[in-house]
Amino acid sequence: MTRCVCPGSFDPLTLGHLDVVERSARLFDEVVVAVLYNPDKQGTFTADERVGLIEKSVAHLANVRAEAFANELLVEVCARLEAPIVVKGLRGETDFSYELPMATMNRSLSGLETLFLPGNPGMDHLSSSLIKQVATLGGDISGMVPEAVHGPLLERLGVAG
Numbered sequence: 349m350t351r352c353v354c355p356g357s358f359d360p361l362t363l364g365h366l367d368v369v370e371r372s373a374r375l376f377d378e379v380v381v382a383v384l385y386n387p388d389k390q391g392t393f394t395a396d397e398r399v400g401l402i403e404k405s406v407a408h409l410a411n412v413r414a415e416a417f418a419n420e421l422l423v424e425v426c427a428r429l430e431a432p433i434v435v436k437g438l439r440g441e442t443d444f445s446y447e448l449p450m451a452t453m454n455r456s457l458s459g460l461e462t463l464f465l466p467g468n469p470g471m472d473h474l475s476s477s478l479i480k481q482v483a484t485l486g487g488d489i490s491g492m493v494p495e496a497v498h499g500p501l502l503e504r505l506g507v508a509g
């Protein structure tokens with residue numbers, strides 16, 4: 349059995365993230381969506397809330413689960429989960445410049461490999477921070493986040509649905 353990890357801050361999960369998780373679930377026997385967070389940094393959602401939103405959004409995928417990890421190296425999380433591969437989506441060159449050093453660092457630390465999936469072109473503009481900015485200023489974010497995330501996000505940002 350091959351297990352992979354889809355890591356990120358997921359504050360909150362977007363449809364771009366979900367696309368990568370769904371594609372990973374077709375490539376691997378088991379997928380763990382790992383919410384890696386810094387408890388000293390204030391996010392929009394707590395780690396447990398992020399995990400809850402992810403679990404609702406992946407309920408249709410039998411081989412996917414979500415878990416939160418605080419202040420821990422990704423290589424240690426993957427070793428404990430017995431997952432030899434990390435999967436990340438790449439929306440473009442900026443993502444590649446951000447992700448490549450991390451992938452190389454992880455491989456040098458423990459041999460952990462990273463598999464990059466090209467982002468779905470229709471979703472390349474989706475990022476958690478940009479979506480939150482658009483929603484805060486009254487923009488329509490339907491079609492950018494999973495159904496399970498939409499209501500809770502508007503509520504948390506204090507904007508009407």
Ligand code: PNS
Nearest residue numbers: 355356357358384420421422450453454
């Ligand atoms: O949502 P993001 O910003 O793409 O997630 C980045 C994340 C959380 C996957 C990355 O910062 C990470 O792996 N953090 C865990 C700590 C760690 O292992 N740092 C060294 C990475 S080389």
